[in-house]
Amino acid sequence: MLKPLGDRIVVKAVEAETTTAGGILLPDTAKEKPQTAEVLAVGPGKTLDNGTVVALEIAVGDKVVYGKYSGTEIKVDGQELIILRQDDVLGIVEG
Amino acid sequence: MLKPLGDRIVVKAVEAETTTAGGILLPDTAKEKPQTAEVLAVGPGKTLDNGTVVALEIAVGDKVVYGKYSGTEIKVDGQELIILRQDDVLGIVEG
Amino acid sequence: MLKPLGDRIVVKAVEAETTTAGGILLPDTAKEKPQTAEVLAVGPGKTLDNGTVVALEIAVGDKVVYGKYSGTEIKVDGQELIILRQDDVLGIVEG
Amino acid sequence: MLKPLGDRIVVKAVEAETTTAGGILLPDTAKEKPQTAEVLAVGPGKTLDNGTVVALEIAVGDKVVYGKYSGTEIKVDGQELIILRQDDVLGIVEG
Amino acid sequence: MLKPLGDRIVVKAVEAETTTAGGILLPDTAKEKPQTAEVLAVGPGKTLDNGTVVALEIAVGDKVVYGKYSGTEIKVDGQELIILRQDDVLGIVEG
Amino acid sequence: MLKPLGDRIVVKAVEAETTTAGGILLPDTAKEKPQTAEVLAVGPGKTLDNGTVVALEIAVGDKVVYGKYSGTEIKVDGQELIILRQDDVLGIVEG
Amino acid sequence: MLKPLGDRIVVKAVEAETTTAGGILLPDTAKEKPQTAEVLAVGPGKTLDNGTVVALEIAVGDKVVYGKYSGTEIKVDGQELIILRQDDVLGIVEG
Numbered sequence: 001m002l003k004p005l006g007d008r009i010v011v012k013a014v015e016a017e018t019t020t021a022g023g024i025l026l027p028d029t030a031k032e033k034p035q036t037a038e039v040l041a042v043g044p045g046k047t048l049d050n051g052t053v054v055a056l057e058i059a060v061g062d063k064v065v066y067g068k069y070s071g072t073e074i075k076v077d078g079q080e081l082i083i084l085r086q087d088d089v090l091g092i093v094e095g
Numbered sequence: 096m097l098k099p100l101g102d103r104i105v106v107k108a109v110e111a112e113t114t115t116a117g118g119i120l121l122p123d124t125a126k127e128k129p130q131t132a133e134v135l136a137v138g139p140g141k142t143l144d145n146g147t148v149v150a151l152e153i154a155v156g157d158k159v160v161y162g163k164y165s166g167t168e169i170k171v172d173g174q175e176l177i178i179l180r181q182d183d184v185l186g187i188v189e190g
Numbered sequence: 191m192l193k194p195l196g197d198r199i200v201v202k203a204v205e206a207e208t209t210t211a212g213g214i215l216l217p218d219t220a221k222e223k224p225q226t227a228e229v230l231a232v233g234p235g236k237t238l239d240n241g242t243v244v245a246l247e248i249a250v251g252d253k254v255v256y257g258k259y260s261g262t263e264i265k266v267d268g269q270e271l272i273i274l275r276q277d278d279v280l281g282i283v284e285g
Numbered sequence: 286m287l288k289p290l291g292d293r294i295v296v297k298a299v300e301a302e303t304t305t306a307g308g309i310l311l312p313d314t315a316k317e318k319p320q321t322a323e324v325l326a327v328g329p330g331k332t333l334d335n336g337t338v339v340a341l342e343i344a345v346g347d348k349v350v351y352g353k354y355s356g357t358e359i360k361v362d363g364q365e366l367i368i369l370r371q372d373d374v375l376g377i378v379e380g
Numbered sequence: 381m382l383k384p385l386g387d388r389i390v391v392k393a394v395e396a397e398t399t400t401a402g403g404i405l406l407p408d409t410a411k412e413k414p415q416t417a418e419v420l421a422v423g424p425g426k427t428l429d430n431g432t433v434v435a436l437e438i439a440v441g442d443k444v445v446y447g448k449y450s451g452t453e454i455k456v457d458g459q460e461l462i463i464l465r466q467d468d469v470l471g472i473v474e475g
Numbered sequence: 476m477l478k479p480l481g482d483r484i485v486v487k488a489v490e491a492e493t494t495t496a497g498g499i500l501l502p503d504t505a506k507e508k509p510q511t512a513e514v515l516a517v518g519p520g521k522t523l524d525n526g527t528v529v530a531l532e533i534a535v536g537d538k539v540v541y542g543k544y545s546g547t548e549i550k551v552d553g554q555e556l557i558i559l560r561q562d563d564v565l566g567i568v569e570g
Numbered sequence: 571m572l573k574p575l576g577d578r579i580v581v582k583a584v585e586a587e588t589t590t591a592g593g594i595l596l597p598d599t600a601k602e603k604p605q606t607a608e609v610l611a612v613g614p615g616k617t618l619d620n621g622t623v624v625a626l627e628i629a630v631g632d633k634v635v636y637g638k639y640s641g642t643e644i645k646v647d648g649q650e651l652i653i654l655r656q657d658d659v660l661g662i663v664e665g
Contacts, residue, residue: 381665382661382662382663382664383661383662383664385628385659385662386627388660388661390661424627429618429619429620430619431618431620431622452660454604454635463604
């Protein structure tokens with residue numbers, strides 16, 4: 001498994017393009033397309049200028065939406081994963 | 096529903112182009128066109144360098160004006176939403 | 191009416207190009223042309239890195255000068271308004 | 286009259302190009318040419334990140350040298366003025 | 381041996397391109413390819429704006445993943461090493 | 476005379492190109508050429524984010540080396556001077 | 571001799587290109603080539619935003635590795651020297 005550092009998270013993309021109403025549907029525009037993913041691991045948090053470490057707002061198991069061109073892809077043990085910074089995450093899908 | 100992180104908000108664009116006097120009318124210039132939207136969800140706030148979280152000045156239900164090219168579009172449960180940072184919001188429509 | 195956020199202000203441009211001596215006359219150079227406007231609303235202030243909110247130096251009713259290409263134009267209730275940041279304001283016209 | 290905000294000052298350019306020895310003579314190079322001006326008004330000071338306002342090092346009546354392409358020109362009551370930030374000022378002419 | 385300064389680490393690349401399932405397999409896309417490496421030395425830590433030195437999250441012996449175009453290559457005593465900043469490290473491989 | 480502001484200094488270039496061993500000899504490469512100058516005046520110091528003014532490390536009379544393309548040239552009372560920021564100074568020539 | 575300011579150091583390049591195993595061998599790639607040098611003088615340290623001066627991690631006599639295109643070359647008393655910032659130094663060669 002891959003342990004992210006700082007304010008990074010490890011996610012696995014969810015096949016969202018073909019979901020029906022009730023799921024997430026990505027619009028087909030010239031804008032950056034958001035992508036949905038499940039969070040597999042989260043870093044210890046962001047270190048502020050005063051040395052405090054602020055825990056992430058994201059937890060393992062969350063479904064997150066992020067910009068399609070954010071992050072770095074990596075294949076670990078046959079799984080295609082993406083490493084994101086918390087700031088790349090636009091929101092958490094609930095309910 | 097989509098829960099925004101940090102100083103982000105989730106809004107739904109209001110069809111403002113055809114409103115009459117008393118509503119918002121977007122000018123047709125070469126400048127960035129402001130857009131009106133209703134706020135559906137707000138993040139927990141912005142984390143300052145000293146670790147303090149400052150709550151947003153924007154509340155759910157507010158009508159906000161923002162630059163047309165700000166934010167990221169996303170379709171959730173059939174609804175076209177926009178994710179903005181508080182700093183992308185130019186003002187709140189009152190009255 | 192439009193309530194500005196943070197260190198933003200809402201102004202209404204004053205027709206200054208044709209004023210006589212005693213008023214403001216904009217020079218016709220290649221430089222950014224300053225514009226005069228009346229302040230209609232001011233935001234709550236700028237939040238510093240330590241969380242303090244510093245009230246604006248500008249008050250409702252002030253006549254301010256700002257760079258012509260600063261800010262965002264918006265039409266509210268038939269009025270053409272401009273949203274500026276305090277930092278876009280070059281000075282306050284007095285007397 | 287024009288009241289500058291923050292760390293800005295209002296100056297009036299001095300015709301320095303034709304001064305003799307003892308005055309300021311601007312070199313004719315490809316570099317940015319410094320300009321001499323008299324200070325007519327100064328802002329309240331610069332607000333630091335911790336909220337402190339630091340008074341300007343420049344006083345009304347000072348003769349300052351600044352980069353020719355710094356600042357914004359404006360005509361007030363028939364006078365051609367320039368609005369500068371303190372940081373645009375290279376030095377104060379003494380003696 | 382090479383002692384890194386500040387928040388830098390010295391690593392030795394692991395031949396990862398041919399590993400089987402259970403190891404790291406680098407995807408072949410247009411994106412920046414992550415690379416796996418073993419950590420040989422770590423700097424004393426990052427000095428924050430308040431003077432505190434924050435120890436690195438990475439230890440000697442860790443297997444780290446980093447962007448292929450990060451860091452600086454150097455040959456020391458016949459060994460090809462790479463000098464990275466902690467921020468170039470995407471994650472630590474575990475288990 | 477010219478009084479510099481903040482962390483600026485006023486220097487007078489030394490004709491260094493023709494000095495012999497024991498003096499400073501500027502290399503003739505594609506890199507930015509350092510220049511030697513004598514310090515005529517120094518500013519009160521640099522104001523930090525917390526309001527403290529830090530006195531300059533440079534004193535009147537020092538011989539300093541700086542990048543040839545740093546600073547702003549100005550002619551005062553017939554003297555060709557250069558206004559530099561302390562950060563433009565690479566070192567002080569001693570002995 | 572040349573006294574560096576702030577977080578700068580003065581170094582003298584070591585002829586490293588022809589060293590054998592046990593020494594430093596610079597790779598011949600498209601990447602920035604590191605260079606080895608001996609430290610002749612170090613500045614008093616870096617001044618943080620809170621006014622504290624942090625002494626350098628580098629001492630006179632250290633052998634340091636730095637990016638070939640970092641720093642500024644200068645000839646003092648016939649010696650070709652390089653002025654670097656501590657941050658340009660990739661590591662210290664030990665043993």
